[in-house]
Amino acid sequence: MTGLSPFAGRIIWALKLKGVEFESVEEDLTNKSDLLLQSNPVHQKIPVLIHNGKPVSESLVIMEYIDEVWNQTCPLLPADPHQRALTRFWAKFVDEKVTSIELNFVLLKAFASMWSALQMRGKEGGEAALEEAHENLRILEKELEGKKFFGGESIGLVDVTFGSFAKLLDVLDEVMGSDKKMIDEDKFPLMGKWKEQLSELAVVKSCLPPADKLAAAVQARRNESAAA
C-alpha cells in the first residue's frame, strides 16, 4: 500500500520534478520484503531510494539527496544559505507537526468519525490533537502570504513535503464524498489557492494518489467502525 503513502509520494514528486527515470516498487507493509529490511535496517520503513545500488532512507534526507545529485533542473532548495535554512526549517515543521504519522492517524480518525456519525469529542485526546493540527496549519497558512508556492515563484522542498500529503487529503475528500474538506478552504484560503497552483503543474497531476486504493482503505475503516 505504499501508493497511499504521502512520504513515498514526496520522493515520486521530487524525481518527476527532476525528470529522473525511476522504477517504483510497491511494498506490502504487513509483510516487508528482504529488500526493504536490508535497505533500511534501522527504521524498516518506506520510502527508500536505491541509486547506483546504494540505499538512502528518510524522505527529507532522500529529497535533499535527489536535489544534490540532479542539481541541474528544478532546485528544491534555494542557493542562499539563509533561505536554505528557512526551507529546511519549514520542511522539518511540516514533517514533524503536520504530516507525522500520528497526526495523519488522528485526522483520518476524526474524518472517519464525522462520516460514520461517531463522535470524537473527548475521546483519546482526539479533539486536542485536531486543534493542534489546525494551529499548525494556521502557522503554515501565514507562511504562504504573498507567495505562489512555499518555495516562492516555483515549487520547492516545502511544497513537495506538504503537497503530497495535501493532495492525498483532497483525494480522500473526493472518495468519501464529504461536504467539508479536511483542509478547510474557508479557514485556509491561501492553502486552497496553493493547492490549485500545484494542480496546474503537469508533474503533480501525474502523481495523484490512487483513488481506487483509497476507496478500498476507507471501506475497510468503515467496516472496522461498524464492527466496533
Added chain:
Amino acid sequence: MTGLSPFAGRIIWALKLKGVEFESVEEDLTNKSDLLLQSNPVHQKIPVLIHNGKPVSESLVIMEYIDEVWNQTCPLLPADPHQRALTRFWAKFVDEKVTSIELNFVLLKAFASMWSALQMRGKEGGEAALEEAHENLRILEKELEGKKFFGGESIGLVDVTFGSFAKLLDVLDEVMGSDKKMIDEDKFPLMGKWKEQLSELAVVKSCLPPADKLAAAVQARRNESAAA
C-alpha cells in the same frame, strides 16, 4: 539554563570548530526573552543563531547553515552526496532517537532514581523507554565500527549532534559521583573510545558543560525526589 542544553551545545561546538567568533546569550526558559520569542516565534525554543541580524532555528538546521556559510574549515558534512545523505540520516537518528528531550528526561529520571534508591521498575513505561534507549545506542555503537569518529577520520555533523549530549552525560556522571556511567562503557566500548577521541580535541575541551550548574540542577532534582 541554556548552558546545560546539549542542543545549544551543538551550535557552540560547531561555531568553535569553524573558528567563528560569537556571543552566547543565556536564556531563562521559565521567562523567555522578547528576543527569543521574536527570533523563533514558531517553537519558542533555544538554540537560535542570529547571523547578520537574521535568526535561524532548530539545531540541525543551524548546524547545516554554519557548515554552508563557513565552508572553508572543518567540513561538518562530507562532499559526496551519498555520504552526505548518510550523515543526515544519522544526525536525524541521534536527534530523534537518542537526544530527544523526552528520552533525555527518561534517562535523567532513571539515573536520579538509581541515585536516590527509588525504583523506576514498571513506572510510567520508564524501563521500556530505557531499553529502547539502549537499543538505539547499540545501533549507534555499530556505526562506529572501524571509525575514529562518526564522521570518519575527523569530527563531523553526527559527532557534534551526539557529542554535546554524551559530554553532558559524562559531566553528570562526575557530578553525581556514580559508579556506573550513563553510557556504560562495558556495553558500548566503541563509544567509550569515541568519547576519549573527542576529549583530545581542544575545541571539545573548551566546551565542557558547566559542572557547577549541573550540580545545582542535580541537587534541585534530589530535593524534588525527597519531597515526593
